[in-house]
Amino acid sequence: xxxxxxxxxxxxxxxxxxxxxxxxxxxxxxxxxxxxxxxxxxxxxxxxxxxxxxxxxxxxxxxxxxxxxxxxxxxxxxxxxxxxxxxxxxxxxxxxxxxxxxxxxxxx
Amino acid sequence: xxxxxxxxxxxxxxxxxxxxxxxxxxxxxxxxxxxxxxxxxxxxxxxxxxxxxxxxxxxxxxxxxxxxxxxxxxxxxxxxxxxxxxxxxxxxxxxxxxxxxxxxxxxxxxxxxxxxxxxxx
Numbered sequence: 001x002x003x004x005x006x007x008x009x010x011x012x013x014x015x016x017x018x019x020x021x022x023x024x025x026x027x028x029x030x031x032x033x034x035x036x037x038x039x040x041x042x043x044x045x046x047x048x049x050x051x052x053x054x055x056x057x058x059x060x061x062x063x064x065x066x067x068x069x070x071x072x073x074x075x076x077x078x079x080x081x082x083x084x085x086x087x088x089x090x091x092x093x094x095x096x097x098x099x100x101x102x103x104x105x106x107x108x
Numbered sequence: 109x110x111x112x113x114x115x116x117x118x119x120x121x122x123x124x125x126x127x128x129x130x131x132x133x134x135x136x137x138x139x140x141x142x143x144x145x146x147x148x149x150x151x152x153x154x155x156x157x158x159x160x161x162x163x164x165x166x167x168x169x170x171x172x173x174x175x176x177x178x179x180x181x182x183x184x185x186x187x188x189x190x191x192x193x194x195x196x197x198x199x200x201x202x203x204x205x206x207x208x209x210x211x212x213x214x215x216x217x218x219x220x221x222x223x224x225x226x227x228x229x
Contacts, residue, residue, distance in 0.1 A: 033215040035153075042203060042219040043153065049213045086153050090214035095158075095167065097143065097214070102152040 004087055004100035011106045018074040020103045022087030025068065030089040032070035034063060037084045037102075046085075047072060074105070082107045110134040112204055112220035119226045124194050128223045130187040130204030137185035138162045141207045143216060144178065144189050148200040158207065159187060194227045201225075 004024040012018040022032060031050050035043035045054055047063035050070065060081075062073040070089075074081055087100040115129040130142060144156040157168040159178040166178035177190040187204055202223045205216035 031213050035216070037153075042222055043205075043216070044219070045215055045217060048208075048215045048217075054217070084152075088153075088215065090212075092212050092214075096169065097155040097158075099153045099155055 004089060004098050006085075006087060006100040006103045008101070009104045009106065011108065012074075012077050014079060014107055015076055018077045018081070018105055018107075020072040020074075020085050020087075020105065022070045022072075022100045023068055024089065024098065024100075027065075027068040027070065027089060030091065032063070032065055033088050034061075034070075034072045035086045035088065036081075037086065039083075043086065077105075077107050079107050081105060110206065110218045112206060112218055114202075114204060114220040114223045117224040117226070119228065120194050121229055122195055122227055124227075125190060125192045126194060126225060128189045128191075128202055128204075128225070130189070130220050132185045132187070132206065135206075138182060141209065142178075142180075142187040143205045143207050145203040145205060145216075146200045147203065147222075148197075151200075156189075156202075161187070191225075194225075196227050198225060199227050 004022050033048040034046050036046045037043045046057050046061045050065040051063040060075045064071045084102045086102045089098045111133045113131045120126050138161045141158050143158040146154045156172045159166045175192045179188045204220040206218040208217045
């Protein structure tokens with residue numbers, strides 16, 4: 001199997017748009033989801049199936065996927081969005097789960 | 109509502125074993141598989157593998173074969189993670205997570221609160 005690549009950190013000013021990317025070989029034939037992990041908390045899914053939001057997740061969170069890169073976009077970023085974000089994909093052939101290394105989003 | 113409640117923090121000595129529990133409620137336990145995820149201090153999420161709650165069959169990620177054992181007690185809707193021959197490198201938070209699977213879509217829709225395992229002499 002292979003891993004997914006994320007930038008270690010992203011910084012954004014409050015009210016601006018944060019963009020977090022996730023890339024990997026053969027990612028184009030897999031769905032991607034995104035988890036938010038606040039300090040000391042369990043991860044929480046914010047996007048699944050590339051671009052679907054679970055109930056309760058603000059519309060500011062937007063997912064997209066093109067080729068071997070998936071993107072999590074957070075519009076009008078707020079200080080409460082400061083967290084680690086992980087992408088995840090699933091290989092339906094091997095049934096392996098793949099995680100990205102995580103991106104620490106700083107809002108300042 | 110769906111809940112996964114894990115057992116509490118553990119301090120173990122090297123060479124010992126530990127068993128972490130994950131009790132599910134709010135849904136039919138055998139209809140969703142359970143995955144296990146490790147997070148070492150200051151590190152990212154690491155997938156350990158999963159257990160099919162309808163058959164009891166476990167599957168382990170490449171780095172988690174040998175010392176790691178997934179099991180179930182469906183009578184109490186509980187999944188277990190046992191780690192044998194503990195080493196300091198096993199110090200981490202261990203999460204169980206319920207898995208939503210449909211065709212090519214798979215993600216963890218509910219997570220336990222995590223169990224901190226510290227291995228130290």
